[in-house]
Amino acid sequence: GNSVTQMEGPVTLSEEAFLTINCTYTATGYPSLFWYVQYPGEGLQLLLKATKADDKGSNKGFEATYRKETTSFHLEKGSVQVSDSAVYFCALLLNAGNMLTFGGGTRLMVKP
Amino acid sequence: DTAVSQTPKYLVTQMGNDKSIKCEQNLGHDTMYWYKQDSKKFLKIMFSYNNKELIINETVPNRFSPKSPDKAHLNLHINSLELGDSAVYFCASGAGRSGNTIYFGEGSWLTVV
Numbered sequence: 001g002n003s004v005t006q007m008e009g010p011v012t013l014s015e016e017a018f019l020t021i022n023c024t025y026t027a028t029g030y031p032s033l034f035w036y037v038q039y040p041g042e043g044l045q046l047l048l049k050a051t052k053a054d055d056k057g058s059n060k061g062f063e064a065t066y067r068k069e070t071t072s073f074h075l076e077k078g079s080v081q082v083s084d085s086a087v088y089f090c091a092l093l094l095n096a097g098n099m100l101t102f103g104g105g106t107r108l109m110v111k112p
Numbered sequence: 113d114t115a116v117s118q119t120p121k122y123l124v125t126q127m128g129n130d131k132s133i134k135c136e137q138n139l140g141h142d143t144m145y146w147y148k149q150d151s152k153k154f155l156k157i158m159f160s161y162n163n164k165e166l167i168i169n170e171t172v173p174n175r176f177s178p179k180s181p182d183k184a185h186l187n188l189h190i191n192s193l194e195l196g197d198s199a200v201y202f203c204a205s206g207a208g209r210s211g212n213t214i215y216f217g218e219g220s221w222l223t224v225v
Binding site: 032034036038042043044045046049087089093098099100101102104105107 | 145147152153154160162168204206212215216217219
């Protein structure tokens, strides 16, 4: 079946530190890949996406590259801010079924 | 304008009650979904509708019944609420094609006491 695995949190960083949140997937077919973010007490917001191999999604200083050979979609940011504190979800979408399969979420805490 | 809106945002109710959560999208999407987020933040699909027809019905108690009066609306009815139903319920919509983004509502925080 289809699944997404992401690193368990919480990830605690100081402001301006480099961020990596690992995400790997298993899928039958060629999925689109997404990162969603959930700020405290809020809903899910799309952060970035990539629809095919070697695509790079980017938004708000975050980046992730679709790596088919390693079935990965790691999220990175060069310099995190306190306002980036949130839960980050990696997800995949396949044409069949058209539903998102989510990873377990990674909580990021950024300290001043 | 909010693309996917759901109401109520917060709901506290007693065990055994019946409640509904409403969802509407103004994106013209054909496909709508309900997801459940548990206390550990894990997200799981509950239902998927395409043009008012049920496409996906994951292992969900039959106390949960989705109703889609038209393709812009997908409401969730829950009968005989139990403590374990306490969770955040997210409505979402998408164009139903691979690569298209799925947009989420702000969530409905349900607490059963």
